[in-house]
Amino acid sequence: MLELLSTLKATLASLDFDDEDFDDYAVDELAERFNVDREAIEICREIERRRQPQQGYIVWQSPADLVTDLVAVLRREPHTLEALPQADVCLVDEWHDVNAAEFELLRLFRRDARLAVVGDRHQVINAARGADPQFSAEAFDRAWPGVVRLPLSQSRRCGVSIAKLLRQVLPACRFESHSETYSELRRVQICAGRMRGGGGRPCCRPGRRWREIVRRGRGAARGRPDGGH
Structure with a gap:
């Protein structure tokens, strides 16, 4: 149940609980979306109601709440961003692990800053916490039109034999191994x-x-x- 609740928060689906139009039909939609029983959604909704009995008053927070709660505050009171310093550059590594809550937080925080992210859509392995390839593709393009993509053509993380294997498994991976990087695949x-x-x-x-x-x-x-x- 806690894992489901964390997923609802990572995908920002839990913010729908505060919507005045959130009814039985909305419960059924979420249950179908996350492939769970509607009772599980109802339990998660009740947990959130007790955690935040009224808007802006939070009884407790877990690590899974931090980003989602901040997004909720910034959406509800966007003027609070004016009190935060404007960054010149936002640089994000491991972009393929970004979920909806983190994506939205960056979109709100960035404002006029230049943005550079580094990631590999073929390495999305944190789907349980909401990571999704769309944040490296169509969702990214919608949020920041005119983005320039610069593929990394040389790897310093693996050698020739691993690079050859990757090109067989993922033909789209066109990179060469750095000359100083050595690795060898052998059956031992x-x-x-x-x-x-x-x-x-x-x-x-x-x-x-x-x-x-x-x-x-x-x-x-x-x-x-x-x-x-």
């Missing part, structure tokens, strides 16, 4: 005291730690005769 099997695929040297004798095995494997992959690190 440990048995009978030897590491297969790394020169066959004994790597799992009694007392040797796994970290040492990995380091020895990395050294072998680089072609170092001593398997060092």
